[in-house]
Amino acid sequence: MPLADALSFLPRLATALAKPAEDAAALRRLAEWCGRYSPWTAPDGADGVRIEITGSAHLWGGERALAADLAARLDRRGVASRIVIADTLGAAWAMARFAEASASVVILASGQLRAALASLPVEALRLDPITAQGLRRVGLKRAGDLYAMPRDALARRFGETVARLLDQALDEMPEPLSPLGEVPSRRVRLSFAEPITEPADLMLATERLTADLVPRLAREGTGARRLDLGFYRVDGRVERIRIGTAHPSRDPRHLAALFRERLDTVDPGLGVEDMILAAHAVEPLPAEQIGLPGHTASPHPNPPPLAGEGMGGGIAPLLDRLGNRLGLAAISRLEPRESHIPERASVRVQPHLTLPIPTDQVRGLKAHDAMGPLPLPPKGRRGPKTPSPPPGAERAGVRWGISGKPTRPIRLFEPPEPIEAFWLLPDDPPFRFMWRRCRHRVTQADGPERIADEWWLPGASGEVDAIRDYYRVEDEEGRRFWLFRAGLHGGDHKPRWFVHGVFS
């Protein structure tokens, strides 16, 4: 019915514009909030939330108590709801939308599935309207009418979907639920009788949670690499702190300290009623010997209460603190690589590096791509990527390749900075150059040291422009630069000059 007609029938009708995007976002938030009942939650269509409560109902004192708690909380927030707990997603969906019972909570016992669904209209099988209409046209009006139909006949006539949805609703075919977020491997929850807002209380609760999580990790001999602390607010929003650690850890004080750094980013709103701490990535962490009294085996002032809490080194906690504030990508270590291209001979790697971690979870937790394309080939073409180092390169003795080579600068610019150079003969170093709007007159020069492209690598251009002639020059002030000329005289392009580094 068009709006104008509706208004003519009912002049005082309140109208509002539909905002599907905002509705979807709100539903998603609701689904996320439902994470307090189980980690497996997802929004369902435009008007529902699915929760997989297998194995978590007992935490709430049974399914009925769980549903009552959920209903009460939704009611308090003014969300009209109907909650159905059933064996299958299909049955729960159907009952929530098409059951005629007036109760807002319906719990289907395991055996009642077929009987309960039989009397519902065929639309309850999550069919699209055209298929449902087709079924009705041949007289199949209720879901129960389909029970007796041979599945292959149904599939021939109405497509695979009908048969599949029917089977899924009747628990004859599995239907997985893909959760909203990543499902953690370990999870602990803390609920408060009264919502809390004070930072001190939040910190106390965080310490309780980490202390709860740690014994479980210790039992399994694992340590957490990635943790997620969710603050479930009274108004249904969820605030999160995600932290990553440089080294698997199950030191409760260390983990709590990492959260403390970020606690001020959490807005508790009107109050936080639940906190859930989830460990997303765990790695083996064998038990460690803790120090005897009087010995200092651990860098902490007091030995931690449980075995295995040490960090395997004094600076891992520091790296964690730095990494969680600045991004773990900001922390790196220099490592030599077997390459004579200067910028590839020293790469920045993570100070640790064990398992790959999805980058969307923790900011840029991966090795730095310190090996960008060579800046030299002419515009628009990318140079070759350096392949990853050969396996075991670290151990096999890649050295800081300076033996036998001319001196290397202490600062290396990446990318090299172009300069305007003036020279006399083709193979001469420049006698003068302009860099950063300053003029430098060259008084002494060493070189050239020719460094060519790594032609044996796939993607090497092999072009003349990739050849660099390096000169170490000194200007009249005594500053020493590392200049190079890209390309040769007489080639297709005029050679270009760059300053690549500064010597001490």
Next chain:
Amino acid sequence: MAHGVLPFGVAAIDRALPGGGLARGALHEILGAGGDEEDGALAAAFAAQILGRLTRPPTSPSRSLTRPGPSLSPLKGGEGKQTLPLSAFGGGEGRGEVGVVLWCLPRPDLYGPGLAAHGLDPGRVVLVRASRDAEILWAMEEGLRAPGMVAVVGEIGSFPMVASRRLQLAAERSGITAFLLRRWRDGGQAARERALPNAAVTRWRIASLPSLPTRGEPGVGHPRWRVELLRCRGGEPASWEMPAWEMPAWEMPAWEMPAWEMPAWEMPACEMEVPDATDHVSLAAALADRPAAPVASEKYRRAG
């Protein structure tokens, strides 16, 4: 001087410093000069020299004398020490021992081979990249509170008095030595910041001088620095001209640094007579009983 000093091994400099060396557990400020105020190459090199001595195990001098010089002998070339596992980090509870240097910098232009050439094992350096001065100061302070750190270096533009006092106190408390390298974006910032006081115990300025030409050889000779001690708590400002302590490349067996004593030259004697073509005169003189010539050892390696 609650945490002792690190002597430079250069009598003239040590005389100028109270206690006969660079105070440990204190904040030191290092400036570049001229155009280098922006790049900080000289400041980084000077810091790397000092850090190289701070991080080296104290036993190395004697070992190096028995070692066959810079030869990369297949047996004891240091294989197996290439990467330091995390657990190897941070053992430096005792001071002056093997440990880690935290180097906080705004852009990662520090070059590993260059550090190695100045005697600092790059594998001992943990780089922290932060774009803002405040974050760098925070990271330095965190580093100064961490056990297992030997030294903390920060590269920073503006350095307020309060921040410097915090760092100095943190360094005093933990005994970790802190170095602050100043890098200014442009001349304007340099002019504003250069004269401002801060709580650092010493303030150094390193300027490059035209290199000493090698006799009969064209090209860049042995680099020289002017090292100025601009400010020193309990000492007098002073200034020296000296050859840069840069290892000639072939003196350096990559990871395992030669002990590389600070050469025992006295100031008047450092005119660098007879730098020969291989450029390693000033250092070779200190290690008198080196058995094998570098060239020979290279040949040996190739044959093996």
